[in-house]
Amino acid sequence: MSDIIQENEFDREIVRAENLKKTFSLSRKQQKIDRTSIKRKVAVDGLSFSAYRGEIYGLLGPNGAGKTTTLRMLSTLISPDEGDAFVMGHSVKHEAAKVRDCIGFMTGDLKLEGFFTPDYLFDFFGAMHGVDKKFLAERKKQLFSKFGIDRFALVRVADLSTGMAQKVSLVVSIVHDPDVVIFDEPTNGLDVLTAKVVTDFLSDLKDMGKSVLLSTHIFSLVEKLCDRVGIIIDGKMSAEGSLQSVCEGKTLEERFFEIYQSQKGDIL
Amino acid sequence: MKLAALIKKEFHRFFHDPRLIVTILLPGIVIYLLYSVLGNFIGSESDYSFRVYLKGESAATALIEQLSGEHEIEWLQAESSEQAIEEVKAGRASAYLVFPENFDALVFGQADLADLPVVNLYYSTSDDGAGEAFYALASTVLQSYGARFTLVPHNFMSETDMGRMIMQNLLPMLVVTFVFSACMSVTLESVAGEKERGTLTTILATSVKRPDIALGKILPLSCIAALGAASSFLGVLLSLPKLMGLNLNTLLSSYGFSSYLLMFLSILSLVPFIVALISLVSAFSKSVKEASAYTSVVMIAMIVVSLVSAFASDFGVWVAFVPILNFVAAVQQLLSGGMPVLLCLLSIGMNLVYTAVLVLIVSWMLSNERIMFGK
Numbered sequence: 001m002s003d004i005i006q007e008n009e010f011d012r013e014i015v016r017a018e019n020l021k022k023t024f025s026l027s028r029k030q031q032k033i034d035r036t037s038i039k040r041k042v043a044v045d046g047l048s049f050s051a052y053r054g055e056i057y058g059l060l061g062p063n064g065a066g067k068t069t070t071l072r073m074l075s076t077l078i079s080p081d082e083g084d085a086f087v088m089g090h091s092v093k094h095e096a097a098k099v100r101d102c103i104g105f106m107t108g109d110l111k112l113e114g115f116f117t118p119d120y121l122f123d124f125f126g127a128m129h130g131v132d133k134k135f136l137a138e139r140k141k142q143l144f145s146k147f148g149i150d151r152f153a154l155v156r157v158a159d160l161s162t163g164m165a166q167k168v169s170l171v172v173s174i175v176h177d178p179d180v181v182i183f184d185e186p187t188n189g190l191d192v193l194t195a196k197v198v199t200d201f202l203s204d205l206k207d208m209g210k211s212v213l214l215s216t217h218i219f220s221l222v223e224k225l226c227d228r229v230g231i232i233i234d235g236k237m238s239a240e241g242s243l244q245s246v247c248e249g250k251t252l253e254e255r256f257f258e259i260y261q262s263q264k265g266d267i268l
Numbered sequence: 269m270k271l272a273a274l275i276k277k278e279f280h281r282f283f284h285d286p287r288l289i290v291t292i293l294l295p296g297i298v299i300y301l302l303y304s305v306l307g308n309f310i311g312s313e314s315d316y317s318f319r320v321y322l323k324g325e326s327a328a329t330a331l332i333e334q335l336s337g338e339h340e341i342e343w344l345q346a347e348s349s350e351q352a353i354e355e356v357k358a359g360r361a362s363a364y365l366v367f368p369e370n371f372d373a374l375v376f377g378q379a380d381l382a383d384l385p386v387v388n389l390y391y392s393t394s395d396d397g398a399g400e401a402f403y404a405l406a407s408t409v410l411q412s413y414g415a416r417f418t419l420v421p422h423n424f425m426s427e428t429d430m431g432r433m434i435m436q437n438l439l440p441m442l443v444v445t446f447v448f449s450a451c452m453s454v455t456l457e458s459v460a461g462e463k464e465r466g467t468l469t470t471i472l473a474t475s476v477k478r479p480d481i482a483l484g485k486i487l488p489l490s491c492i493a494a495l496g497a498a499s500s501f502l503g504v505l506l507s508l509p510k511l512m513g514l515n516l517n518t519l520l521s522s523y524g525f526s527s528y529l530l531m532f533l534s535i536l537s538l539v540p541f542i543v544a545l546i547s548l549v550s551a552f553s554k555s556v557k558e559a560s561a562y563t564s565v566v567m568i569a570m571i572v573v574s575l576v577s578a579f580a581s582d583f584g585v586w587v588a589f590v591p592i593l594n595f596v597a598a599v600q601q602l603l604s605g606g607m608p609v610l611l612c613l614l615s616i617g618m619n620l621v622y623t624a625v626l627v628l629i630v631s632w633m634l635s636n637e638r639i640m641f642g643k
Binding site: 072075077078079097098100101105109110111112113115116120124125127128129130172 | 280284465469473474477637
């Protein structure tokens, strides 16, 4: 019986990180700012977790905890120094192109050329993912209408409001209808209306059977959206599991600071 | 399909931005104006008439008269060769043309010639450019007159002639500079600019292969920069007659179509090499500003190489393996009336090989996270 449960869980596992480690060299300037003589900084230190099909997984942690680095490794933009991660069974180290084909990745670091229109960029990134033209046209119509981009489809991105440009980035990142969607701080810098549109869309993706992996430092966003959560502090996984099991009957905020204080001492 | 979309994007970006189009076409206009003004300073095309001392007889003189157009030719008899040469050196005569005895009979006769007859042409370009113009005219006519003789030109240079010669030697360097500028204006913005703005990362996050991204940049940017190169080339072609005090037809006929074709192909092969080189520098740099600084150093190095080599001579075929230097040597030889087909073809081939190597390096750089995302 327990074997059957494990097998089902393995089938549902869509992202598996195994002992991920990533270090960066510190520039002299950064060493001065950090008041340290250490030349290398460990950004992610032996991180392991699993995310499952049809769920939203949230990586929660303060700034500099290693959330973005983890997501960048999962999206194959950077490679882990140690360990490996598997997305839909493909290794981020050895099958980077296959991983990129089945994920949609959105982060503040990925920008769209302001010179082009949303209409052009949607078609361009559709071509980059090798999407069929007919499917692309239907998807553009559907997504542009859903996010209210259709009225601005032929306006250059540089001339759009921040919120509208963010929506364009979002639809462009999922142009190829990926099974796994990875969002780094999805509501950062958005006004309340656009933030609601984005969070609602993440719920919709889950309802459509897609798997979402997001990073955030906003407790309410995790409580509202996530099925599972991993708390990262100093590049290490401090707690991981379903929202209920991590919270242990407390609010997520209370539980987070409890864990943080137990590891780091004072909050400041 | 992915490569095609990348190429299309670069063209779309360029051809929908009037400012970029202007920056590409501007060098040709500038070079034309610059050379025309320089030509006017050195000596403009004039309504000169030719005063030519003649020794010996040939029907070729009638042909030269026919093709001289509106320029009148006054044929003079010299008391002695020394006097004629003195007159030419002093600039009082345009040229001194010496046919051997029975020249036409020898050239058109059936008899086997042990030694080819020699036609000597003494000229010195005076400030009005008549000597050089007569040389261009006479050599063109005589080249069509048959192959059974040898034309030996003797040029007595004045200071002005030296100036013109220097300009001819500077021309390859100027072309390198203008081609480099054309490549720089489009490549820095497209590669370093995209990297700095984070738009290149968005493309890297898709499954498109890195060599496709490199080619998707270098191929269209080369085509766009080639437009700039063509603009510069046209600028040179149209302004050269003014610079040399000749009319365009005379100049075209003095170099010939194949010379221009080889020169143009040499320029075209230089473009992708420079675009790929600037792409490499841009991919390495963190910002357009940093890339501009590095590229300026590369540009200065190229100018120095082309400037120094412009005044060197007797390059061996080995020069074809050295980028930039091969272009300068080939164009220099073409401008001096030679036809270095082997050198040109080897140079073009080598430039394409170096471009391919640079494309591979840029592809590797696009895959390297330290280069692409290093802070």
